[in-house]
Every structure is written in structure tokens, then in C-alpha cells.
Amino acid sequence: QITLKESGPTLVKPTETLTLTCSFSGFSLDSTSVGVGWIRQPPGKALEWLAVIYWDDDARYSPSLQSRLTITKDTSKNHVVLTMTNMDPGDTATYYCAHRRGADYNYDLWGQGTLVSVSS
Amino acid sequence: QSVLTQPPSASGTPGQRVTISCSGSSSNIGGNYVQWFQQLPGTAPKLLIYGNNKRPSGVPDRFSASKSGTSASLAISGLRSEDEADYYCAAWDDRLSGSYVFGTGTTVTV
Numbered sequence: 001q002i003t004l005k006e007s008g009p010t011l012v013k014p015t016e017t018l019t020l021t022c023s024f025s026g027f028s029l030d031s032t033s034v035g036v037g038w039i040r041q042p043p044g045k046a047l048e049w050l051a052v053i054y055w056d057d058d059a060r061y062s063p064s065l066q067s068r069l070t071i072t073k074d075t076s077k078n079h080v081v082l083t084m085t086n087m088d089p090g091d092t093a094t095y096y097c098a099h100r101r102g103a104d105y106n107y108d109l110w111g112q113g114t115l116v117s118v119s120s
Numbered sequence: 121q122s123v124l125t126q127p128p129s130a131s132g133t134p135g136q137r138v139t140i141s142c143s144g145s146s147s148n149i150g151g152n153y154v155q156w157f158q159q160l161p162g163t164a165p166k167l168l169i170y171g172n173n174k175r176p177s178g179v180p181d182r183f184s185a186s187k188s189g190t191s192a193s194l195a196i197s198g199l200r201s202e203d204e205a206d207y208y209c210a211a212w213d214d215r216l217s218g219s220y221v222f223g224t225g226t227t228v229t230v
Contacts, residue, residue: 037220039165046122047157047165047208049220063216096164104153104171106210106220110164 002026004036004097004111011117012087018116022080022097029055029075035100036080037107038071040093048093052100053080089118123148124209124223131229132199140226142192142209148221150190152212156183157222159206168207169194196228204230 008020022036029036037052051071053059061069070083080097094115098107125143132138144150156169167176169185172192182203185194192211196203209223 039222046225047159047210047222048122049210049222052220060218060220062219103212104174106153106155106167106170106212107157107165108167108170108176110166113164 002099002109004099004109006095006097006111006114008095008114008116010115011119013120014088014118016087018082018084018087018091020082020084020095020097020114020116022082022111024078024080024097024099027099029053029073029078029080031055033100033102036073037098037100038080038082038095039098039107039110040091040095041113042090042093045093050084050095051082054100087118092116092118122224123213123221124211126207126209126223126226128224129227129229132196134199134201134230136199137195137197138199138228139196140194140207140209140228142194142223144190144192144211144221146190147215148190148211148213149187149192149209151214154185154187154192155210156185156192156194157208157210159208161205165208199230201230204228 004024035054038050053071094113096113098110157165158168159165172187
């Protein structure tokens with residue numbers, strides 16, 4: 001059974017760096033075509049894709065946020081970490097991580113999400 | 121800013137059929153697989169359709185989807201009260217280095 005869970009601070013100050021961890025079980029990030037992505041959703045707004053890291057260490061980022069994002073994986077610990085620099089109140093959102101099974105089968109399973117607020 | 125356009129809302133009465141459209145371009149829907157997600161109030165999104173028109177195990181066959189050119193659509197037949205949710209289309213976009221894009225979202229009211 002595949003599970004994912006996000007963890008990290010619930011409140012960060014403007015200009016600070018956010019570090020979120022996705023802890024997963026039930027699959028290996030070494031398996032071909034597998035990936036873990038991050039998606040966020042501001043309160044009352046639509047989903048926004050942030051980044052993905054694949055089994056082969058390839059990583060892709062949202063073009064509008066690329067300069068602020070870094071995604072890494074620790075296969076031995078079953079963790080994926082997303083860092084976002086220079087946080088702004090506009091980055092207040094629920095952040096989700098999700099499992100990617102293949103090119104046609106993106107984000108089939110999601111974590112519960114974690115709400116991050118940005119405020120001084 | 122979403123590059124896939126959906127109608128903000130759709131509605132129907134129990135038992136009716138509702139269709140949601142998703143308009144994109146050749147760099148996303150036109151050349152890549154489309155997924156559809158359902159988000160019930162206060163919960164994480166759930167994959168409803170993958171590979172343009174395939175249902176994951178457990179998704180009722182009341183949900184169906186299709187793709188034509190640079191547009192896609194999701195149909196819900198035999199509408200039920202528990203279908204009241206937000207629905208998002210999504211696809212990979214080949215522009216720049218590649219990224220995944222979601223639709224603007226459609227709220228379905230039963």
C-alpha cells in the first residue's frame with residue numbers, strides 16, 4: 001500500500017526559506033518511471049504544480065518558480081525534500097506531495113497535504 | 121497561472137449527465153496524456169482518469185473522458201450527490217524544459 005505524508009513548518013516569515021519533506025512508503029524511488037511531485041493550492045484557488053523528481057534523479061520545475069525551488073530525494077530514507085526560497089504571503093497554500101507511476105499515470109496517489117502560512 | 125481552461129462551474133440534477141471541457145494547446149493536451157482529478161471539499165485531490173480515458177481501479181464507470189486535438193472532456197453520467205466536488209484536468213507541457221499543468225478547475229454542483 002502506497003502512502004505519502006508531508007511535513008514541515010506551518011508558519012514561515014516573509015523572505016525565509018521553506019523546507020518540506022515528503023515521507024513515503026510502499027514504493028521505491030529507484031523503480032523505473034516512478035517519481036514524486038509537489039503541488040500546492042492556495043486557499044480557495046486552483047491546484048498549481050511545483051516540481052517533480054524521477055527515479056533517475058532528473059528533476060523538473062514550474063517555469064514561474066524555478067529560480068526559487070529545489071527538489072531532492074533520499075532513496076535510502078524514502079524521503080523527497082522541496083525547498084522554496086524567499087517566501088512571500090502569496091505562497092500561503094496547502095502543499096501536497098504525490099506519487100507518479102508513469103508518463104500516462106501521473107499523481108495517482110497523494111499525501112494529505114500540509115498548510116503553510118507566510119506571515120510576519 | 122493555468123494554461124488549461126475549464127468552465128468555472130457545472131451543475132445537474134441527480135441522474136443527469138454533466139460534461140466538463142478542458143481546452144489547451146499543442147504543447148500540452150495536443151501531444152501528451154490528459155489526467156482528471158476530483159477534489160472533494162477539504163480533501164486531497166484524487167486521480168479520476170489517466171492516460172486520456174482510463175479509470176484507476178475503484179473509479180466508477182459513471183466517469184468517462186475523451187480527448188480530441190487540443191481539448192479534452194470529462195463526463196459524469198448518472199450524477200450523484202457525492203459527485204459534488206471540484207474537478208481538474210492536467211497534462212504535461214513540453215514548452216521550455218517541460219512542466220505539468222493543471223486546469224483552472226470546475227466546481228460541480230448537484
